[in-house]
Amino acid sequence: MLGPELRESLILIGFAILLKDYLTSISLLITVMGGISSIFHYRPNKWIRNISALLLLASYWFTYGRMIDPEVGLNFLTSVIVIKMLEKENQRDQYMIFLGLVLLISAGSLFEKTLTYTIFFIVSFFTLISNFYIRLGIKFKLKDFALLFAWILPLSFGLFFIFPRLMGPVPFGQANKDQGQVGYTPNVELSTFSSVISNDTPVFQALVDRRIKQQDLYWRGNTISQTDGWDWNYTGIDRNDSHVISEVIIANGGVYQQIRMFTKEDFLFSLDSPSQARIKNQYFTLAPPFTLFQRRSHFTQRYEVWTQMGSRASSEDDLKTYLRSGIPPQEKKWIQEKFKSKTGKELSEEIKNYFNLNQFSYSLSPGVIPSFKVFMKDKKNGFCSHYASAVALILRVKKIPTRLVSGYLGGEFNKFGGFYLVSQNDAHVWLEYYEKGLWTKLDPTQWIAPQRIEFGSEEFLRMMNKSISSGFNLNAIPYVKEARHWFAQWDFRFYQFIEEVDYYAQEAYLQRLNFRRQWLYLLAPILISLFLLFYLWQFNFRLRKKNFSEEERIWILFFRKVSRLTNDFNKNSLNEMKLTLQLLDDPKKNDLILILHLLEVHSFQGQGNLQEISLKLKKI
Numbered sequence: 366m367l368g369p370e371l372r373e374s375l376i377l378i379g380f381a382i383l384l385k386d387y388l389t390s391i392s393l394l395i396t397v398m399g400g401i402s403s404i405f406h407y408r409p410n411k412w413i414r415n416i417s418a419l420l421l422l423a424s425y426w427f428t429y430g431r432m433i434d435p436e437v438g439l440n441f442l443t444s445v446i447v448i449k450m451l452e453k454e455n456q457r458d459q460y461m462i463f464l465g466l467v468l469l470i471s472a473g474s475l476f477e478k479t480l481t482y483t484i485f486f487i488v489s490f491f492t493l494i495s496n497f498y499i500r501l502g503i504k505f506k507l508k509d510f511a512l513l514f515a516w517i518l519p520l521s522f523g524l525f526f527i528f529p530r531l532m533g534p535v536p537f538g539q540a541n542k543d544q545g546q547v548g549y550t551p552n553v554e555l556s557t558f559s560s561v562i563s564n565d566t567p568v569f570q571a572l573v574d575r576r577i578k579q580q581d582l583y584w585r586g587n588t589i590s591q592t593d594g595w596d597w598n599y600t601g602i603d604r605n606d607s608h609v610i611s612e613v614i615i616a617n618g619g620v621y622q623q624i625r626m627f628t629k630e631d632f633l634f635s636l637d638s639p640s641q642a643r644i645k646n647q648y649f650t651l652a653p654p655f656t657l658f659q660r661r662s663h664f665t666q667r668y669e670v671w672t673q674m675g676s677r678a679s680s681e682d683d684l685k686t687y688l689r690s691g692i693p694p695q696e697k698k699w700i701q702e703k704f705k706s707k708t709g710k711e712l713s714e715e716i717k718n719y720f721n722l723n724q725f726s727y728s729l730s731p732g733v734i735p736s737f738k739v740f741m742k743d744k745k746n747g748f749c750s751h752y753a754s755a756v757a758l759i760l761r762v763k764k765i766p767t768r769l770v771s772g773y774l775g776g777e778f779n780k781f782g783g784f785y786l787v788s789q790n791d792a793h794v795w796l797e798y799y800e801k802g803l804w805t806k807l808d809p810t811q812w813i814a815p816q817r818i819e820f821g822s823e824e825f826l827r828m829m830n831k832s833i834s835s836g837f838n839l840n841a842i843p844y845v846k847e848a849r850h851w852f853a854q855w856d857f858r859f860y861q862f863i864e865e866v867d868y869y870a871q872e873a874y875l876q877r878l879n880f881r882r883q884w885l886y887l888l889a890p891i892l893i894s895l896f897l898l899f900y901l902w903q904f905n906f907r908l909r910k911k912n913f914s915e916e917e918r919i920w921i922l923f924f925r926k927v928s929r930l931t932n933d934f935n936k937n938s939l940n941e942m943k944l945t946l947q948l949l950d951d952p953k954k955n956d957l958i959l960i961l962h963l964l965e966v967h968s969f970q971g972q973g974n975l976q977e978i979s980l981k982l983k984k985i
Contacts, residue, residue, distance in 0.1 A: 369459075369496040374400040376466060376489045377447065380473060383485060384439070386566060387476050391424045392440045399447035407451075414448050439476065442469055456500070456928055463497055480852075480859040520896055526866065526874075547729075548789040551587050551631050553597040553750050553769055560730035561748065563826055564789040568773065569634060570857055572623040572784040577636070579775065580818050581674065583795065583806065584787060585639070586632040586772035588654040594691035595736050595754060597769050599631075602686055605656050607649040613641050613671055620672045625860060626665065633657035634772060634787075635670040638804070643669040646869045653679040653804065654768070667864050679804055687766030687799060690758050692737055700762045709765050709798045709805065716756055717812045725752075727814035729829060749817075752809035753794045766799035770806075775821040782854030790822040915975050920964060922982055927957060953985050960985075 381388060381396040388396070395417070402409075409417075421444045425437050446465040449458065470489050474482065491510060498505040547564045571584070589597040620636055633644075638655040641648065644665055651657070659665060690697070703719065706712040726746040734740050737758055740751055753769055760767040774793035776785035795808040811818050817825045875882060927942075930951055946958050960982055967973040 369499055370406075371404055372492050372496055373450065373462060373466060374403045376470070376492060377403075377443075377450070379485060379489070380470060381443070383477055383482055384473050387436055388440055388443060389424060389428050391421065392443055395421065396443055396447055399451055403450045409451055411452070414452055418444070418448055435475075439472055442472060459500055463493055466493055478860055478863060480856040483859070516899070520892070523892065526871075547792050549586055549630065549771060549773065549792045551589070551599040551771060553589055553754060553771060553794055555747075555750055555754060556596055556733070556735045559733045562729070566789045567627045568630075568787050568789055568791075569627055570625045570784050570786050571634075571636075571776065572625075572782070572857070572861075573636075574621040576778070577620070577785075579821060581637070582773075582775050582785070583637055583770075583793075583808075584634045584773040584776070584791075585637060585655065585770055586630070586634050587656045587658075587770075588797070589769040589771060590686050592689070592691050592754070592758070594693070594696075594758070595740075597754060603654055603656065603768075604658050605652050605654055607642075607651050610641070610648045610650050613643065613648055620674060622670045622672065623861075624668055624670065625857070625864070626667070629659075631659050633659055633665060633668060633670075636672045637674050637806075639670045639672045641671045645867075679799070679802065684766040684799060687768055688761050688764065690761040692758060692762070696738055697762050700759050704759060704763060707763070709760065709800045709807075712760060712763055712765065713756070713807055716759060716809070720752075720809075720812055725813055727810070727817070727829075729826075749808075749810045750794045752813060753796050756807065756809045757796045757798075760796075760798050767796055769794055769796050774808075774818065777821070777823065779850045779853055779857070781851050782857045784854075784857055786853070788822075790826060915979075916964075916968065919975060919979050919982065922979075923957075923960060923964060926982065926985055930954075930957075956981070956985055 378397055378400040381393055381400075385393060422441075425440055442465070446462065446469055449462055449465060452458065467490065470486050474486055491513065494513065495505040495510075498509070547561050548566075549568070587599055588603045589599050590602050591598050591600045619640070622636055624634065626633070633642075635642070635657060639651050639657065640655075641650050642657055643649075644657075645668075657668075657670070704712060704715050706715045723745060727748060728746040729748055731744055731747040731751065734744050734747060734751060737755060740747060740755055757767040757769055771794050773787050773791040774795075775791045776787040778785050793810070795806060795810070797804045797806055799805075808818070814825070816828060820828075872882070875885075927946070930949060930953065942961060943958065946954050946961065949957075960978060963973050963978050963981075967975065967978065
């Protein structure tokens, strides 16, 4: 059977693994090392602990730039519990660690709303409760577990449905992405990157009403219109004019998507060019450039989108912004000499042939490419952003209005749940050009690396990186990928169930019951108070059931009195207890030494009055 300390350490390490996307690298390292040290009963001195605490606070400040933040709070609470576990010396420390771990796993549920974490929370909670009983000398039986589950579960569901809901979810997001990783950004700043590395952080799940072809899975984030001749920056012109409507009206062929966001981004994502959307309880119709801007003050995690696939008509009045290239006259002259076509379709074919003839290639590590000229004449390799930027600049010089689109391409389809899981590895940049009243999508990556579109990012990155393709692939084991997808569908459905009971669903439920929302703020504390009273009654009932003798109760009370005054108290030897009390710097020590003597005489010689001893002890 695992000991209490080992259980607590495993809970802490499991928490760090599940919340790894929200903890800093230093927090993860300290948590794992602290958990292992606690298992082997290693206790560093207080100077090491204090210096570690200060370094952790400094690291949070340098990582986040502030100290008042949900993620900083989670990291700080985790570190405090680790340090407390490393200095555990008495029973009070054990109780503090118990309460701290309960608070920590409860706080984690605000960040990680998955079925996996819910199972971890339930197992951890009951493990901590059993530890609490063990440290009090009470055997925790399976019957106790069943009784706790029988009354905690209904209470939890009751609080979940009636507890007052917020208008919007608490804006907890994941830690900032490291620069140089594959991932979505509203801007395309090519001159700052020499390479990018794989990043499989989940971004969103999209439940769709039909299976979409791999080559059509373009998830739009935002458009980018302003360029300095190589880098591109998002501006106000790329925000759409959305209008509130009373209901959604979708033409035939529209694709419905129900999106669940994992990360906090500036834009919401949707297939191709969304025409209408539902965010919370409002319906919108979307105009060009067909983007869903995220309001940072009202962070949205769940929304619905309706998309009309294919080119979209647009009556643009001012297209000058989409013609500004920002490149020097010599490069404009070179473009005019190299490419003679006039229409977007013919020109794209000409550019494609030029890339193929000059052996351009796709690379995630092309080195620093500071300009359009260096890319076209010297480097001749890069990733999607380089090719999209180069082609867009050529089209603009040829007087064809063009803009970049930043978002995602692809996603892993879950056949059990009918949804796509999109990760940062799927991040992608393509372009749209305006011709004959239509914005038409164009993806130069199709010319250079068609496998990226055909097979998706996971398989393409495996082919690109030999170290990955030659390494161990868990999904290659028969039925492992099927099992993972099967569990993921339940995880998705669980989240959908949790998120559907939002402010508006609760408001409709209360209206049907003629119940005022203000009453919930009174009802919820009453239920929590009843829960605590019932727990204390049940716990005291268990203590009384042990049927301690009068002498045993007085000894227990004596130990509690002394434990409050000193951290170094050994119950195993009477001589050591006497020595500890003599060294105690407290005016009560003489009375305690006298009581210890009286208890010793009564226990071993059967002399003395227990009632008198009890009265003396209670006066201390």
